[in-house]
Amino acid sequence: MTTTLTPPSQSPASPTIDTAVESADAAQRADSGAVILDEQAKREVRRAMLAGVAVPGYQVPFGSREMPVARGWGSGGLQATLSLGGSEDTVKVIDQGDEEGVNAVNLRRLIQGSLDCATSADTRESTIIQSRHRIPEDRLDAHQIVVLQVPVSEPLRGVEKSVRECDRMHAEADYSRMWVSIYEDLVTSGVVNKSAGYPVMVNHRYLMAPSPIPRWDIPRLGDAENLTVLSHGRDKKIYCVPPHTHVEPVTFDDVPYEVEYTAGAACGLCGSTDTFMVQSADGRFLCSDVEWCARVRADDVDPDEHRRIAPLDLLPDPAARVGAFDESFLTDPSVLRASQRRAVAEVTPVTAPGEDWSLQVTGLGKVYPARRGSSAVVAAQDVSFDVAPGEALGVIGESGSGKSTVMKCLIGDEFGATGDVRLAAFDEARTNILTLDPNARRQLRVSTLSVVYQDPAAGLDLHISAGGNIADRLTAAGERSYRAIRRRAAELLDRVEVPLDRIDDVVGQFSGGMRQRVQIAKALATDPDVLLLDEPTTGLDASVAAGVLDLLRELIAERNVAVVVVSHDFSVIDALTDRAVVMHRGRIIETGLTDQLFADPHEAYTQRLVAAARR
Ligand code: ADP
Ligand code: MG
Numbered sequence: 001m002t003t004t005l006t007p008p009s010q011s012p013a014s015p016t017i018d019t020a021v022e023s024a025d026a027a028q029r030a031d032s033g034a035v036i037l038d039e040q041a042k043r044e045v046r047r048a049m050l051a052g053v054a055v056p057g058y059q060v061p062f063g064s065r066e067m068p069v070a071r072g073w074g075s076g077g078l079q080a081t082l083s084l085g086g087s088e089d090t091v092k093v094i095d096q097g098d099e100e101g102v103n104a105v106n107l108r109r110l111i112q113g114s115l116d117c118a119t120s121a122d123t124r125e126s127t128i129i130q131s132r133h134r135i136p137e138d139r140l141d142a143h144q145i146v147v148l149q150v151p152v153s154e155p156l157r158g159v160e161k162s163v164r165e166c167d168r169m170h171a172e173a174d175y176s177r178m179w180v181s182i183y184e185d186l187v188t189s190g191v192v193n194k195s196a197g198y199p200v201m202v203n204h205r206y207l208m209a210p211s212p213i214p215r216w217d218i219p220r221l222g223d224a225e226n227l228t229v230l231s232h233g234r235d236k237k238i239y240c241v242p243p244h245t246h247v248e249p250v251t252f253d254d255v256p257y258e259v260e261y262t263a264g265a266a267c268g269l270c271g272s273t274d275t276f277m278v279q280s281a282d283g284r285f286l287c288s289d290v291e292w293c294a295r296v297r298a299d300d301v302d303p304d305e306h307r308r309i310a311p312l313d314l315l316p317d318p319a320a321r322v323g324a325f326d327e328s329f330l331t332d333p334s335v336l337r338a339s340q341r342r343a344v345a346e347v348t349p350v351t352a353p354g355e356d357w358s359l360q361v362t363g364l365g366k367v368y369p370a371r372r373g374s375s376a377v378v379a380a381q382d383v384s385f386d387v388a389p390g391e392a393l394g395v396i397g398e399s400g401s402g403k404s405t406v407m408k409c410l411i412g413d414e415f416g417a418t419g420d421v422r423l424a425a426f427d428e429a430r431t432n433i434l435t436l437d438p439n440a441r442r443q444l445r446v447s448t449l450s451v452v453y454q455d456p457a458a459g460l461d462l463h464i465s466a467g468g469n470i471a472d473r474l475t476a477a478g479e480r481s482y483r484a485i486r487r488r489a490a491e492l493l494d495r496v497e498v499p500l501d502r503i504d505d506v507v508g509q510f511s512g513g514m515r516q517r518v519q520i521a522k523a524l525a526t527d528p529d530v531l532l533l534d535e536p537t538t539g540l541d542a543s544v545a546a547g548v549l550d551l552l553r554e555l556i557a558e559r560n561v562a563v564v565v566v567s568h569d570f571s572v573i574d575a576l577t578d579r580a581v582v583m584h585r586g587r588i589i590e591t592g593l594t595d596q597l598f599a600d601p602h603e604a605y606t607q608r609l610v611a612a613a614r615r
């Protein structure tokens with residue numbers, strides 16, 4: 001067997017020549033008729049594929065087998081092809097765009113030896129096309145299946161390391177992290193940097209990693225006649241794009257999706273200008289689909305038909321890029337201030353039917369169970385209060401009195417609370433939100449019930465920009481316009497007095513006070529009905545804290561939001577709130593107007609808190 005050993009250039013984990021030789025050996029073994037996937041295993045893979053067809057884009061786990069090729073050489077694709085195929089099939093194997101690369105040749109020999117099928121270089125007569133990197137240039141039909149060898153199955157891997165968290169995001173269709181990553185790309189380089197394997201939404205539901213196919217091929221993944229099966233051996237995941245399924249590259253509504261294209265490029269061999277091209281060592285552009293290129297030269301293609309399916313409407317257009325957007329508001333915030341005032345006036349307060357509250361807490365209790373070495377802690381017991389729109393309620397108590405516990409139970413950071421919590425803005429206060437599942441609780445936090453933590457790192461991602469942190473909240477709420485996000489982020493940052501020339505700076509570089517301001521901006525981004533502030537100034541230096549307190553006081557006064565402020569510091573409660581409850585050992589021991597509590601505290605415990613604030 002004579003083959004040139006040139007590892008494919010675009011492989012993310014480029015296999016070594018040794019593994020190629022191993023594959024070649026295995027291919028020779030397969031030539032002798034070795035069965036490398038038993039019937040039981042094939043049935044299992046087919047079952048996974050059926051599930052994948054039933055739920056397009058969903059990553060179906062399957063019992064992946066050891067294959068006589070190195071992982072990364074297409075073991076996932078191989079298992080899919082061997083499970084799908086039979087002796088009546090004609091199989092084409094391409095690596096990049098070429099069926100004569102060493103990897104393609106070896107896989108083809110393995111498949112042929114195992115299935116006893118025909119093989120062909122001609123896309124048109126192939127029933128199964130196993131590929132890495134490319135979908136053939138031909139229009140495929142309903143009798144053909146494309147099997148894509150997938151190097152990275154998890155589209156969220158770049159933004160989230162935890163597999164469990166990725167699973168949760170898929171389950172809840174919670175893809176704001178991906179949107180933020182696209183936003184950050186646009187902010188830093190003006191274009192979306194994701195190239196091969198550009199993330200797509202399948203059937204409006206699942207985010208999918210479409211193998212390493214170039215952006216050029218993405219438009220043809222969707223609404224195709226053929227079935228596409230994507231398979232990853234090491235991750236043991238199969239997912240499918242059934243015929244006529246909507247596949248949409250992830251991009252903002254006002255930022256066009258672009259394919260790769262070099263202006264004026266024409267294939268140096270066939271002259272095509274409407275194919276995906278690669279640059280050869282001598283600098284010439286050549287069709288990546290070698291077979292297609294040969295057929296163009298032999299006059300064996302329909303050029304008009306091909307032009308119709310080529311994504312020429314998606315070529316890069318500098319005039320439509322974000323760099324061409326008018327962002328003069330970043331240097332002239334007066335424009336923003338006018339619209340900001342208007343927007344705030346438009347927000348109508350939400351109260352419960354027949355009542356005046358936005359948030360009502362009745363008999364809230366929380367027990368932290370006993371652990372080894374410590375007994376159970378009753379952190380909150382029979383806590384009740386309500387808050388009206390435009391009102392700020394204080395919760396004051398010394399450290400350990402249960403303030404944060406109440407806050408966490410309200411926001412859904414802590415589960416297992418007893419009692420009854422209602423939001424006027426959720427289901428017209430008919431549902432006790434403590435009975436909702438974690439997913440529903442998380443959704444409430446997007447636009448109804450917002451929190452500002454003592455530690456900005458708890459409410460922000462310090463690795464992304466100030467604007468990106470606000471984009472996180474806005475995209476979670478469904479905002480899909482880059483321009484609208486930029487403008488809203490600028491409005492909010494301007495309002496919290498973060499200089500607008502820092503909108504694209506990573507929050508980790510900000511001072512503590514500035515971080516807290518960004519966290520406040522993020523919490524207000526979707527105009528929540530209820531805002532919870534847990535020790536919002538406790539971590540800050542006194543002078544910085546005073547500035548943030550002033551800001552919070554103004555924000556509370558100008559918005560119709562219902563606010564709960566938690567603090568151990570009576571001066572904070574005094575500065576921000578109208579009414580307050582005093583917590584001691586998990587219980588409310590005194591309530592009243594903040595002024596009165598401050599001027600004339602009844603309980604000795606409250607007197608101590610007041611005395612501490614007066615010092
Ligand atoms: P505060 O915010 O008023 O300082 P916390 O709500 O944090 O008070 O704590 C109230 C009580 O609950 C304290 O006794 C604390 O030790 C206990 N507690 C808080 N969180 C936990 C937890 N995760 N597990 C066990 N006990 C906890
Ligand atoms: Mg606390």
